[in-house]
Amino acid sequence: xxxxxxxxxxxxxxxxxxxxxxxxxxxxxxxxxxxxxxxxxxxxxxxxxxxxxxxxxxxxxxxxxxxxxxxxxxxxxxxxxxxxxxxxxxxxxxxxxxxxxxxxxxxxxxxxxxxxxxxxxxxxxxxxxxxxxxxxxxxxxxxxxxxxxxxxxxxxxxxxxxxxxxxxxxxxxxxxxxxxxxxxxxxxxxxxxxxxxxxxxxxxxxxxxxxxxxxxxxxxxxxxxxxxxxxxxxxxxxxxxxxxx
Amino acid sequence: xxxxxxxxxxxxxxxxxxxxxxxxxxxxxxxxxxxxxxxxxxxxxxxxxxxxxxxxxxxxxxxxxxxxxxxxxxxxxxxxxxxxxxxxxxxxxxxxxxxxxxxxxxxxxxxxxxxxxxxxxxxxxxxxxxxxxxxxxxxxxxxxxxxxxxxxxxxxxxxxxxxxxxxxxxxxxxxxxxxxxxxxxxxxxxxxxxxxxxxxxxxxxxxxxxxxxxxxxxxxxxxxxxxxxxxxxxxxxxxxxxxxxxxxxxxxxxxxxxxxxxxxxxxxxxxxxx
Numbered sequence: 001x002x003x004x005x006x007x008x009x010x011x012x013x014x015x016x017x018x019x020x021x022x023x024x025x026x027x028x029x030x031x032x033x034x035x036x037x038x039x040x041x042x043x044x045x046x047x048x049x050x051x052x053x054x055x056x057x058x059x060x061x062x063x064x065x066x067x068x069x070x071x072x073x074x075x076x077x078x079x080x081x082x083x084x085x086x087x088x089x090x091x092x093x094x095x096x097x098x099x100x101x102x103x104x105x106x107x108x109x110x111x112x113x114x115x116x117x118x119x120x121x122x123x124x125x126x127x128x129x130x131x132x133x134x135x136x137x138x139x140x141x142x143x144x145x146x147x148x149x150x151x152x153x154x155x156x157x158x159x160x161x162x163x164x165x166x167x168x169x170x171x172x173x174x175x176x177x178x179x180x181x182x183x184x185x186x187x188x189x190x191x192x193x194x195x196x197x198x199x200x201x202x203x204x205x206x207x208x209x210x211x212x213x214x215x216x217x218x219x220x221x222x223x224x225x226x227x228x229x230x231x232x233x234x235x236x237x238x239x240x241x242x243x244x245x
Numbered sequence: 246x247x248x249x250x251x252x253x254x255x256x257x258x259x260x261x262x263x264x265x266x267x268x269x270x271x272x273x274x275x276x277x278x279x280x281x282x283x284x285x286x287x288x289x290x291x292x293x294x295x296x297x298x299x300x301x302x303x304x305x306x307x308x309x310x311x312x313x314x315x316x317x318x319x320x321x322x323x324x325x326x327x328x329x330x331x332x333x334x335x336x337x338x339x340x341x342x343x344x345x346x347x348x349x350x351x352x353x354x355x356x357x358x359x360x361x362x363x364x365x366x367x368x369x370x371x372x373x374x375x376x377x378x379x380x381x382x383x384x385x386x387x388x389x390x391x392x393x394x395x396x397x398x399x400x401x402x403x404x405x406x407x408x409x410x411x412x413x414x415x416x417x418x419x420x421x422x423x424x425x426x427x428x429x430x431x432x433x434x435x436x437x438x439x440x441x442x443x444x445x446x447x448x449x450x451x452x453x454x455x456x457x458x459x460x461x462x463x464x465x466x467x468x469x470x471x472x473x474x475x476x477x478x479x480x481x482x483x484x485x486x487x488x489x490x491x492x493x494x495x496x497x498x499x500x501x502x503x504x505x506x507x508x509x510x511x512x513x514x515x516x517x518x519x
Binding site for chain 2: 052053054073075076077080083084106107112113114115116117118119120121122123124125126127129130131152153154155156160161162164165
């Protein structure tokens with residue numbers, strides 16, 4: 001029985017397909033499994049960090065320290081250098097995301113001086129989004145996240161006059177989306193097996209572009225399932241992020 | 246020096262940078278000394294963690310300049326959230342790379358450094374004083390001119406230091422501590438161990454030198470409860486206790502009187518006896 005979480009893992013892994021020798025920076029459990037899976041299968045040249053300050057080779061479990069070997073030393077400053085040079089593809093977790101890919105992790109509410117809810121802050125989102133591709137992972141696809149307009153633009157979307165913006169895909173617990181609609185509007189690419197198009201649109205706070213018949217998100221291959229279940233996530237942390245229905 | 250002597254050289258209204266990153270290698274014993282002082286009205290510059298939270302909770306902060314505030318293993322800092330949501334502090338929120346550039350410009354005594362980070366985002370809307378510059382070369386690119394951010398003082402925690410103010414970091418990441426020191430008129434360093442110069446460490450760890458520092462404070466376990474690799478990891482259970490207490494005024498009062506109202510020695514003893 002293939003789980004929803006496993007489908008999300010391969011949908012995330014596909015974000016880095018064909019990316020070459022760049023730093024893959026996943027945030028969240030399922031994108032982390034996905035990035036390691038991508039390197040073990042479709043994208044062997046990817047660079048992966050141990051989450052502290054080292055490039056590490058090999059494939060290892062999401063909740064274990066990496067066995068190594070260490071390929072390089074990348075303190076935050078080196079990560080900044082790499083990202084400003086465009087040699088990175090991050091997958092970040094938005095608190096809000098809008099129709100043109102603007103993304104908020106800073107604060108919720110109309111008044112920035114006194115927000116209804118203060119979040120973590122801009123972090124690297126402004127720089128990331130103008131310097132290198134940024135995809136998004138939304139573990140709970142809901143209207144609170146997919147809003148008509150974000151309260152604070154941290155990650156830059158396609159409607160802000162910045163030509164370098166690239167948001168290859170958005171993966172959620174329900175679907176895969178991209179910005180292939182008119183004027184880079186968000187478009188539904190595929191719904192996960194067992195999810196209806198209505199369920200996706202009903203949990204999205206703006207009109208999604210629906211371009212003809214919507215495909216089903218692909219299933220993991222036998223080899224991918226083996227890597228996910230035996231090597232990268234043997235203790236099923238993925239089910240904590242996307243619980244089985 | 247002692248931590249209290251460092252704090253006695255600080256003044257209300259100063260702009261003070263704090264080294265470390267999130268809940269990692271923060272000069273917490275110096276922060277705790279600030280909590281015991283009558284300092285106020287400060288502008289604090291940081292990749293923020295519990296340093297920022299504690300100073301906000303104590304009402305020491307007028308303005309905060311930051312890229313994020315987080316406890317790492319616990320994403321949101323409760324005192325920072327409360328201060329923001331109550332409108333108690335003014336903020337300058339930057340992209341974290343912009344903050345690096347602002348400090349580096351101050352280090353180099355440049356008025357600004359150009360950056361792509363920030364363009365198109367609400368960093369520009371929320372900080373209307375920011376200006377852009379156009380490249381004078383044939384590319385003609387428009388860039389954000391990140392203004393230099395000179396500091397009156399910087400507070401940093403290192404693994405090792407000598408009496409002259411040379412320091413060594415032995416962990417995986419210096420973070421941006423050298424830039425905080427270089428941007429500051431006076432940089433104060435607390436350290437886990439005070440050692441002879443010959444025992445500081447290998448060359449790559451010797452990044453902050455005596456010409457960049459003003460005073461050294463021996464402060465064993467001084468970064469507690471943040472991490473100080475390889476000397477110790479973050480005290481996760483204490484951090485959870487801190488977060489739980491911060492969510493309720495009565496619990497916070499109890500936490501503060503148990504841990505924060507005495508000397509650093511009393512703090513360390515209270516931590517050991519948990």
